[in-house]
Amino acid sequence: MSNKGRQCVRYLFLKLRPGWRDLEASVQARHKEEFASGVKRFHGRLILRPYSLVGTRGDCDMLLWQVTEDLETLQAVETAIFSTGLGAYLDIAYSYLGLTKQSEYEFPPLGEDDRDETIITPSDEKYLFVYPFIKKREWYSLPFEERQAAMTDHVRIGREYPEIRINTTYSFGLDDQEFVVAFEGDSPSRFLDLVMELRSSPASAYTEQDIPVFTCVQMSLWDVLDSLGGASPGARAALVETDSEGFIRAGTLADLPPGAKKRVYLGTEAVALFNVDGAFHAVSDRCSHGRASLSEGRVDPDSCILECPWHGGKFELASGAPAGGPPQRGIRVFRAKVEGEYVLVG
Ligand code: FES
Structure with a gap:
């Protein structure tokens, strides 16, 4: 039309x-x-x-x-x-x-x-x-x-x-x-x-x-x-058992090739997981400025800077520190590692 x-x-x-x-x-x-x-x-x-x-x-x-x-x-x-x-x-x-x-x-x-x-x-x-x-x-x-x-x-x-x-x-x-x-x-x-x-x-x-x-x-x-009420995917994830170090399986290497990003749930926390040239990074999914979902953001693989999809706020993936744009506060960083064919977040 x-x-x-x-x-x-x-x-x-x-x-x-x-x-x-x-x-x-x-x-x-x-x-x-x-x-x-x-x-x-x-x-x-x-x-x-x-x-x-x-x-x-x-x-x-x-x-x-x-x-x-x-x-x-x-x-x-x-x-x-x-x-x-x-x-x-x-x-x-x-x-x-x-x-x-x-x-x-x-x-x-x-x-x-x-x-x-x-x-x-x-x-x-x-x-x-x-x-x-x-x-x-x-x-x-x-x-x-x-x-x-x-x-x-x-x-x-x-x-x-x-x-x-x-x-x-x-x-x-x-x-x-x-x-x-x-x-x-x-x-x-x-x-x-x-x-x-x-x-x-x-x-x-x-x-x-x-x-x-x-x-x-x-x-x-x-x-x-x-x-709306009812159970959320986050609540369901909270029922998933973590290993002794507090990690959960977030996916397989095959599911998460370089450049992949995914929202996963760790207990009641929504976590944004990124594969940046083979290195996994996990941070809080919620931007510290507004309510944007950071797993929908973009990562510059050279600088390892994550850009929020809403107002272009930037964060260092490694530390969660603000690196530009409106956010004044950093975001929480989670642990991410590979074990066998699995990617774990904890
Ligand atoms: S919600 Fe992320 S920069 Fe505003």
């Missing part, structure tokens, strides 16, 4: 059926592993941001915010998700589809903070507040100048809250709503204040519907899956 530079955006809200929690712990853990690896297959083809709604809303448990170039990728992701064991226990609670588009209105420039509205670049803010909305038909009958003035006022209020970022997608003719707005921010109270203030703006009077509203908490996919 050609979108002429626009992106396809999907907000897929999923609800877990309670019967899943009655499954055996080993099955629950396997389901989570399958789900995560099913999603991981699409890395590089789309931005997929997972969020948990456990504790913020009763009718859905997670959001997969997906941004890609074509609808076919969105279809393929959903097929992959529903082909997993966990997928059999997930219902689509809500689904919103839209495309990015340059606004028809003109606003005073912001300088460096101006963004290309046709490209979604999610930030690292902890919360995402999402709602679909529809405007009254009378809005579209107003003279353009009147709509421009109302929108200018609307945007002026929004700019008084620079810590809240808005992502607008357009759904006209594609889905039931006209727009989907997704606000990123670290402070629910600031977002609440912004929305209250916007209610008094002239443009707001022309809103036909702007519910449901979703308060979503950004986490790694593993944490989102664990927020």
Whole structure:
């Protein structure tokens, strides 16, 4: 599908059926592993941001915010998700589809903070507040100048809250709503204040519907899956016996050739394991800056520096010390060794 530079955006809200929690712990853990690896297959083809709604809303448990170039990728992701064991226990609670588009209105420039509205670049803010909305038909009958003035006022209020970022997608003719707005921010109270203030703006009077509203908490996919309850792959790994020196088998040499990387579990710890030109290194899987999974990062084999996939934070693999970018703290280093055909982590 050609979108002429626009992106396809999907907000897929999923609800877990309670019967899943009655499954055996080993099955629950396997389901989570399958789900995560099913999603991981699409890395590089789309931005997929997972969020948990456990504790913020009763009718859905997670959001997969997906941004890609074509609808076919969105279809393929959903097929992959529903082909997993966990997928059999997930219902689509809500689904919103839209495309990015340059606004028809003109606003005073912001300088460096101006963004290309046709490209979604999610930030690292902890919360995402999402709602679909529809405007009254009378809005579209107003003279353009009147709509421009109302929108200018609307945007002026929004700019008084620079810590809240808005992502607008357009759904006209594609889905039931006209727009989907997704606000990123670290402070629910600031977002609440912004929305209250916007209610008094002239443009707001022309809103036909702007519910449901979703308060979503950004986490790694593993944490989102664990927020569902049930056993996690980490808990299952904790049941694996270590040898007398505290090592577990993380894989075989055949599975982990030079350049390979893998997330393994040592007790309740997620560990990122790397084969750098035949030398194995194991560090904490969680970046010390945010919630990125470092096993998805990149290692420079010459310097043995690991680069975080989220914001480019760097760490020395041998010591775990920060070596550049936003992280101020190091990461934990684990022991890794080869015994026979096995790679051990301890
Ligand atoms: S999460 Fe920000 S640098 Fe790793």
